[in-house]
Amino acid sequence: MFKTLVALSRSRNHDLTQAVRDANALPILRQQIRDSAAGVQAARRSLAMVMAHSARERGILTRIDAQISDLETRCLGALAMDRDDLAGEGAAAIARLEAERTTVQAALGAFNAEIATLQHQLQEAERRLRDLDRGSHIAEAVSKSQKLRGVLNHGANASLSDAEETLARLQQRQQIEETAANSLSVITACQSAESISNRLAAAGCGPALETDASAVLARLRARQE
Numbered sequence: 001m002f003k004t005l006v007a008l009s010r011s012r013n014h015d016l017t018q019a020v021r022d023a024n025a026l027p028i029l030r031q032q033i034r035d036s037a038a039g040v041q042a043a044r045r046s047l048a049m050v051m052a053h054s055a056r057e058r059g060i061l062t063r064i065d066a067q068i069s070d071l072e073t074r075c076l077g078a079l080a081m082d083r084d085d086l087a088g089e090g091a092a093a094i095a096r097l098e099a100e101r102t103t104v105q106a107a108l109g110a111f112n113a114e115i116a117t118l119q120h121q122l123q124e125a126e127r128r129l130r131d132l133d134r135g136s137h138i139a140e141a142v143s144k145s146q147k148l149r150g151v152l153n154h155g156a157n158a159s160l161s162d163a164e165e166t167l168a169r170l171q172q173r174q175q176i177e178e179t180a181a182n183s184l185s186v187i188t189a190c191q192s193a194e195s196i197s198n199r200l201a202a203a204g205c206g207p208a209l210e211t212d213a214s215a216v217l218a219r220l221r222a223r224q225e
Contacts, residue, residue, distance in 0.1 A: 026136075026143055033132050040125050047118040054111035057104050064101045068094055 075090035 026140060029132075029136050029139065033129070033136055036125075036129055036132065040122070040129055043118065043122050043125060047115065047122055050111055050114050050118060054108060054115060057108040057111060061101060061104045061108060064097050064104065068097050068101070071097070 071090045071094045075087045075094070078084070078087040078090060
């Protein structure tokens, strides 16, 4: 039971952490890109430093080569003058310079190999950083579009539906009022026509509209005959 509770707690913590990450994915991505850009900049500085050391070693190598060439020329001159002592000192100096040159060449080779590796890594890192930057811009644009779509769906569409419903009720009420008004007009017109007919009949204009007793008796006698 205890293990189950621990597993459930860990699962809920993981789900909560994942939910927080998902909800803040864009800010997290932007910060990670800034961190990556800082790392790329540090890699550029490291490459520049290694290249500076390599340039210094090349300068030392050039100086050593020049010194060796100069000493060889002077040793040859000393041998031509039968100054073996001077030629021997020159040869010892040349030997020391050649040993130093070997060391410098080894260091220069190591620097060159490191430069090639760093350049390859930096180019790859810069490419990935550019891809991340483009991807983040696209993701941000899509996120803004989705938010605007959500505003339209939950805001504008809801308002439009409410407005359409209100308009339908208004039109229905107006139609009922118009029908009632038309009916009232018809009733009023009929009543007015009936009133005029009664007045004309009462004045002896045309047949009477109401049947009186004498007329009823006359109709009955006619049926007896």
